[in-house]
Amino acid sequence: MRHDTATLLILLAVIALLGWLAPGFVLIVFAGCLLAVALRAAGVPLARYFGMAPHWGVMIVALISGIIIGLLVWVGFATIADQARQFVRAAPQVLQGIANMLEGLPGGDWLQHQTSPEALQPSAEQAANVALRSFWGTLGALGNLVLVLLLGIYIGADPTLYRRGALALVAPGMRPRGEATLNAMAHALRGWLLGQMFAMVVTGTLTFLGLWVLGVPLAGFLSILTAIFGFIPYIGPVIGALPAMLIAASEDPSLVPWVAGLFLVIQNIEGNVLTPMVQKQSSDVPPALLLGAQALFGTGLGFLGVLLAAPVAAAGLAAIRVAYVEGWVEDPADADQKRLIRPF
Structure with a gap:
C-alpha cells in the first residue's frame, strides 16, 4: 500500500512540475490527445464497418479530413480573406462612429482621441515591429499546429502503446484503476468534443442565417468567427458577438439591438437546448467550475489556456x-460493478 501511494505521489509531483515549468508543452500534448480522441471517434467505427484494423480507419479519417479542410481553405480563402480585410478597414470607422455617439459623455473625449486618424495611423517602426511579431507568432503557431497534428495521428493510431507506457509509471496494484481512469477521461473528452462540434455547426449556421436576414455585411465571415469562438463555452459566443455588433453599428446603428437579440437567442438555444441534449450521456462540467477553469487557465496560459480549459476540466472531473x-x-469493488467503461 505504501509502495502504491509513493508511486502515485511521485507521478503527481512530476505532472505538477511539468505544468509549472512547461505549461505550454503540457497543453500541446493535451491538444494532441484531444485530436486523437476525435480521430478514433470517427476512425474506429469506419474500420469496424469495412473490417480493417483500427489504425487504418484513423489514418483514412485523418487523410479525408485534411483533404476536406484543404479544399475549403483553397475555395473559401479568397472570400474569407477579402471579408477579413473589409472588417479590418471598417474597424477604425466603426470605433470613430461610436466615439462620436459618446461625445460629451464620460470617457467619450478620450475614446474620440484614441480613434482619431492620427492615433490609429502607426509609425513605420511600429508597423515593422507588429509585422515581425506577427511573423514569429504565426510561425510558432504553425509549428505547434503541426506538432498537435502529429501527436493526434500517432496517439490515435495506437493508443494502447501510450496507455501501457503511462500505466507502467504506477505500481502494479494501481494499474486497473489507472486504466479505468484513462478510459473515463477519453470518454468524457469524446462526449464533450462531439457535443461542442455539433453545437458549433448549428451556431454558425443560425448566425449566418440571422445576419443575412438582417442585412449585416460580412455575414459569412462573422458566422465562421462565431462558430470558431463557440469552441469556448459561455465566453466564446460573447466574444463572437462583439465584431458583429461593431459591423452592424457601421452599417446602421439601429441594427445593433437586433444583432444583440439574435446572439442572445442563439446563445440560449446552444447553451440550454443543444449542448445538454447532445452531452447528456457524458460528464458535463458545472458552469461555475468551467468559468473558474477558464479564468485560471486564461490568466497564466493566455488564449490557448482559455481554448482548452473546458476539455481539461471535463477530463479532470472524470479522473477525479x-x-x-x-x-x-x-x-472500489462496488464502483466497478456499477460502471463499465469500454477501452479507448
Whole structure:
C-alpha cells in the first residue's frame, strides 16, 4: 500500500512540475490527445464497418479530413480573406462612429482621441515591429499546429502503446484503476468534443442565417468567427458577438439591438437546448467550475489556456470521479460493478 501511494505521489509531483515549468508543452500534448480522441471517434467505427484494423480507419479519417479542410481553405480563402480585410478597414470607422455617439459623455473625449486618424495611423517602426511579431507568432503557431497534428495521428493510431507506457509509471496494484481512469477521461473528452462540434455547426449556421436576414455585411465571415469562438463555452459566443455588433453599428446603428437579440437567442438555444441534449450521456462540467477553469487557465496560459480549459476540466472531473471518489472514497469493488467503461 505504501509502495502504491509513493508511486502515485511521485507521478503527481512530476505532472505538477511539468505544468509549472512547461505549461505550454503540457497543453500541446493535451491538444494532441484531444485530436486523437476525435480521430478514433470517427476512425474506429469506419474500420469496424469495412473490417480493417483500427489504425487504418484513423489514418483514412485523418487523410479525408485534411483533404476536406484543404479544399475549403483553397475555395473559401479568397472570400474569407477579402471579408477579413473589409472588417479590418471598417474597424477604425466603426470605433470613430461610436466615439462620436459618446461625445460629451464620460470617457467619450478620450475614446474620440484614441480613434482619431492620427492615433490609429502607426509609425513605420511600429508597423515593422507588429509585422515581425506577427511573423514569429504565426510561425510558432504553425509549428505547434503541426506538432498537435502529429501527436493526434500517432496517439490515435495506437493508443494502447501510450496507455501501457503511462500505466507502467504506477505500481502494479494501481494499474486497473489507472486504466479505468484513462478510459473515463477519453470518454468524457469524446462526449464533450462531439457535443461542442455539433453545437458549433448549428451556431454558425443560425448566425449566418440571422445576419443575412438582417442585412449585416460580412455575414459569412462573422458566422465562421462565431462558430470558431463557440469552441469556448459561455465566453466564446460573447466574444463572437462583439465584431458583429461593431459591423452592424457601421452599417446602421439601429441594427445593433437586433444583432444583440439574435446572439442572445442563439446563445440560449446552444447553451440550454443543444449542448445538454447532445452531452447528456457524458460528464458535463458545472458552469461555475468551467468559468473558474477558464479564468485560471486564461490568466497564466493566455488564449490557448482559455481554448482548452473546458476539455481539461471535463477530463479532470472524470479522473477525479474515477480515481478518487470511486477508487478511494467509495468501495472500489462496488464502483466497478456499477460502471463499465469500454477501452479507448
